[in-house]
Amino acid sequence: MxxxxxxxxxxxxxxxxxxxxxxxxxxxxxxxxxxxxxxxxxxxxxxxxxxxxxxxxxxxxxxxxxxxxxxxxxxxxxxxxxxxxxxxxxxxxxxxxxxxxxxxxxxxxxxxxxxxxxxxxxxxxxxxxxxxxxxxxxxxxxxxxxxxxxxxxxxxxxxxxxxxxxxxxxxxxxxxxxxxxxxxxxxxxxxxxxxxxQKIPEKSESLKSRISKFKEEILEGFKYVWGYSGLKKLVLLSTMLNLFTTPIIVLLPFFVEDHLRLSSDWYGYFLAIYGLGSMFGYLIAGILKLNGIARRNTIIASIFIESALFGTLGFMSMPLVILFISFFAGSMNGFVSVNVITILQSTTKSEIRGRVFGFLMTLSGAMVPLGMGISGFAYELIGRDITLLYGICAIIMSALTIIFSFGEGFRNYLAQDISSTIGDSVIQSELSDSENKTEFQGLEPVKEKIISK
CATH class of the missing domain: 1.20.1250.20 (MFS general substrate transporter like domains)
Known part of the structure; x- marks a missing residue:
């Protein structure tokens, strides 16, 4: 629209x-x-x-x-x-x-x-x-x-x-x-x-048919996300990154007081500086007019850099250096967040956009309590060695970013020319043979233009 x-x-x-x-x-x-x-x-x-x-x-x-x-x-x-x-x-x-x-x-x-x-x-x-x-x-x-x-x-x-x-x-x-x-x-x-x-679907006549239709529409949202290679891989990467980022955030008080031997005030300082960095990243994402391959490469690089920065925390002892790392990591996070949300919004038809974001909230929400539970167990399991735990999380996140970045569907999805799709939002991802057979009511997929690497 x-x-x-x-x-x-x-x-x-x-x-x-x-x-x-x-x-x-x-x-x-x-x-x-x-x-x-x-x-x-x-x-x-x-x-x-x-x-x-x-x-x-x-x-x-x-x-x-x-x-x-x-x-x-x-x-x-x-x-x-x-x-x-x-x-x-x-x-x-x-x-x-x-x-x-x-x-x-x-x-x-x-x-x-x-x-x-x-x-x-x-x-x-x-x-x-x-x-x-x-x-x-x-x-x-x-x-x-x-x-x-x-x-x-x-x-x-x-x-x-x-x-x-x-x-x-x-x-x-x-x-x-x-x-x-x-x-x-x-x-x-x-x-x-x-x-x-907003184009609102016509309501079914009976309550039973409405409930049946509603169930179909919820399932349709899952199928829509899972039916496109690039979108599916973006969702999977985001979900796994959330899982391994959670221990870093949850254990930050232990990092501050037990590893750095600082007062609890510094816990607030690090969170505040990370927040300022995120706001700076939001600002940059709103100003820069990146599109296509340039945007794709910048997003992937930002995810990798943020993941690597988390791994360096455990080796640092100077609070000022950690403040700089926190600000820079927050900037990467803010920049990626705005760009990914924009891609999701602009490449998804309005008629199904709510279900797509609902599905993403379900997955990301599930990772938070799971990550919290894993954090304490893993911390005790490795003898409260927070340097090792932060390093493991960072290596896994960096490796996942590299692995997913080699996927053609993932790369093409991030590199779409969204300026031509916003308004009449249509998903433009490269479909496999099985995906070409997928049909959605009123939401027929359109193949994306294959972007040269």
Missing amino acids: SNTNNKLFNKNFFLLWQGQTVSNIGNQVFSVAMILWIKHVTNSAELVGIILMTSTIPAVLLSAIGGAFADRYSRRNIIVISDILNGLGVLSLFALMYFAPESINLTIAWLLFLSCFIASVNSFFTPAISASVPDIVPGEKLAAANSLVQFSLQISLFIGQGLGGILYRLIGPVVLVFFNGFSYIFSGISEIFIKIP
């Missing part, structure tokens, strides 16, 4: 972007405040871990369903309803904390439920957002739009982590909970005025 407005900050994108920025900042401040509140009232690290874990499970279970919803129903309505529901849920926690401050156990139980509830709602919300952006910005500005969306998420995280603790101490958790609930409501109301072009 072509977007006729040539501005990046047209009304629709601006309303979506500013609403999400406000709610993201509120959510990050809320997250920090709730972790501190739980620690102060229970002093239980296990409870903090349980609540964090419950926020990862719904993405694994519901994202594929959420993606199918984003293709079958109004994406604008999904976005608006999701923000309103999250806002009402958070405001219910505010009411409980304000009117019954002595009910600690009830508040903790409700917070546990709310954590799972918000994560479940976001499993529908996130695919709808990812599927909508290409239809409300000019095709040639899609990379810049994704850069701004990712920048908003990162700056929200940065502000939330930086101000959350200070605001918790100054104004208390109850006010912060109210602010987060209000930010969701504000975002939802502003999004009512967004117009998102």
